[in-house]
Amino acid sequence: MSEKKSISTHVKSTSGxxxxxxxxxGKCTAGCVQAERMDYPPQYIMRLLQTGSExxxxxxxxxxxxxxxxxxxxxxxxxxxxxxxxxxxxxLREESLKxxxxxxxxxxxxxxxxxxxxxIKNTGxxxxxxxxxxxxxxxxxxxxxxxLVPSMLSKGKLSILPEVIVDKAAVKKIFDRTVGVxxxx
Amino acid sequence: xxxxxxxxxxxxxxxxxxxxxxxxxxxxxxGLPLEExxxxxxxxxxxxxxxxxxxxxxxxxxxxxLAAAQGYKELxxxxxxxxxxxxxxxxxxxxxxxxxxxIEDIIGAEVGGVKILSVMEWLEKYAIDxxxxxxxxxxxxxxACYYGCLLVRPSGVIKGDRVEDPQSLDNLxxxxxATPIDWAFxxxxxxxxxxxxxxxxxxxxxxxxxEDATHRGAxxxxxxxxxxxxxxxxxxxxxxxxxxxxxxxxxLYITQLLGMACxxxxxxxSVGRHFVNYKEEEICQK
Ligand code: SF4
Ligand code: SF4
Numbered sequence: 001m002s003e004k005k006s007i008s009t010h011v012k013s014t015s016g017x018x019x020x021x022x023x024x025x026g027k028c029t030a031g032c033v034q035a036e037r038m039d040y041p042p043q044y045i046m047r048l049l050q051t052g053s054e055x056x057x058x059x060x061x062x063x064x065x066x067x068x069x070x071x072x073x074x075x076x077x078x079x080x081x082x083x084x085x086x087x088x089x090x091x092l093r094e095e096s097l098k099x100x101x102x103x104x105x106x107x108x109x110x111x112x113x114x115x116x117x118x119x120i121k122n123t124g125x126x127x128x129x130x131x132x133x134x135x136x137x138x139x140x141x142x143x144x145x146x147x148l149v150p151s152m153l154s155k156g157k158l159s160i161l162p163e164v165i166v167d168k169a170a171v172k173k174i175f176d177r178t179v180g181v182x183x184x185x
Numbered sequence: 186x187x188x189x190x191x192x193x194x195x196x197x198x199x200x201x202x203x204x205x206x207x208x209x210x211x212x213x214x215x216g217l218p219l220e221e222x223x224x225x226x227x228x229x230x231x232x233x234x235x236x237x238x239x240x241x242x243x244x245x246x247x248x249x250x251l252a253a254a255q256g257y258k259e260l261x262x263x264x265x266x267x268x269x270x271x272x273x274x275x276x277x278x279x280x281x282x283x284x285x286x287x288i289e290d291i292i293g294a295e296v297g298g299v300k301i302l303s304v305m306e307w308l309e310k311y312a313i314d315x316x317x318x319x320x321x322x323x324x325x326x327x328x329a330c331y332y333g334c335l336l337v338r339p340s341g342v343i344k345g346d347r348v349e350d351p352q353s354l355d356n357l358x359x360x361x362x363a364t365p366i367d368w369a370f371x372x373x374x375x376x377x378x379x380x381x382x383x384x385x386x387x388x389x390x391x392x393x394x395x396e397d398a399t400h401r402g403a404x405x406x407x408x409x410x411x412x413x414x415x416x417x418x419x420x421x422x423x424x425x426x427x428x429x430x431x432x433x434x435x436x437l438y439i440t441q442l443l444g445m446a447c448x449x450x451x452x453x454x455s456v457g458r459h460f461v462n463y464k465e466e467e468i469c470q471k
Contacts, residue, residue, distance in 0.1 A: 014238075033373065033374050033390055034386075037386065068383070068386075070334075070374050070376065070377045070378075070379065071231065071234070071334075071377070072334040072338070072374035072377065073334055073335075073338035073339045074334070074338065074372075074374070076338070076339050077338045077339055077340060077348055082341075084339075090234050090235060090238060090241075091238065093235045093236070094235075094236060094237055094238065097236065108382040108383070109235075109379070109382040109383065111382070112232070112381055112382040113232040113235050113236055114236075116230070116232040117229070117232050117233065117236065117240075119227075120226070120227040120229065120244070124226040124227065125195050125198070125225075125226060125227045126195035126196075126199070126227045126230070127199075128195075128199045128200055132381075135381065144381075145381070145384075148419070151460065152200070155457070155458040155459075155460075156202065156458060157199070157200040157201075157202065157458060158199070158200070159198075159199055163198060165224050165225070165226055166224045167224055170226075170247065170292070170293070171226045171244075171247070173291075173293075174240065174243045174244060174247065174291060174292060175240065177239075177243075177291045178237050178239040178240040178243055178291065179236065179237045179239075179240050
């Protein structure tokens, strides 16, 4: 009982969402474009969280579902109980990363997020060329999208140099005070 | 007319620069005062919120605070992803004093209360008369207005259009002479920010969107989101793998379509930067 309470309280206090209000109607899953690529559809994720067992919580944190969710907000919009599933997904991803138990199929997605954020941390803005390079190194998928490069260059869609904001220290500070100095791998 | 601040965000300065260029060109031809805010940072887009809630609030909070401190009352945010992050941040912080104080402490400034405008809200508020007056090249084609996710959902935060069958883009293209089609995929997801990390998925989801639009005879897709645009345009080879019949229907930003209707050339609104060619004779009345 106390375990049950602590997990739903944890979900509620970190995401602000009370999953106990879900009555398992399945509307979220019915409208989820990613459900077929998930191991547990959104409705089932809610159910697993409701059980409150640490075992089920970990199952969710290890799932592929939380990483393929696109935050399209369809489930939240249509849920008769206004359960903010995408927000819960955010919190679950954060926790899954913290515990280092993210699903193996999520490695490219996580590599993308990390490459994206490290560009911003350094310059304040996203430099897509730098992000692509870092992403390729992180995934070792060096050939991905190389065929696009010449046409992207000719269409002026790639900047050779990053834009750096004046007060980049302010952005660096935001990273240090939120994700911490050494949390990023 | 008071100057509206512009937050272009990274995409509009990089791989979707044609959107940024066409926003500025349209503002110029319609005589709408617009000025890029200074020293803005990335809003964290689809990555920050997957990693840290605090980071996903603090990055947009700095942008909101800059806009307010630089004296703008309204901030135009054309990118749908930036728009969504800024709106979400403002919504969250306005409803939670404790969190707002914490985030203000992290960014070292007050968030302020600038009014955030999507490109549709900006046009509806300031451009209707100017478009009617300037329009000299009406669009004759049937077009599919594609809203995607972030411009309409969640409705409790966005508080804009009808959520399952939005009308704002439809009304704007009508103003330019075009015929918006009725279709089923207006607000379905194209795959969003997964273009690089899950390209095949994007191909499938975007193909479903293109399939419906082309079946119903759309000659162009009209968007207001750089992610929707690059998924439907740059990822067209992946889309065509999933289509019954390969399609070459182009994808235009609303600002490009309106710009051309108001006499700007294709070059002035940068349609040449797209991967799928735009055929003027099929869309514009000459
Ligand atoms: S739509 Fe809402 S109430 Fe219904 S199953 Fe999904 S989360 Fe639960
Ligand atoms: S937000 Fe995620 S879980 Fe909800 S419908 Fe979209 S992809 Fe599915």
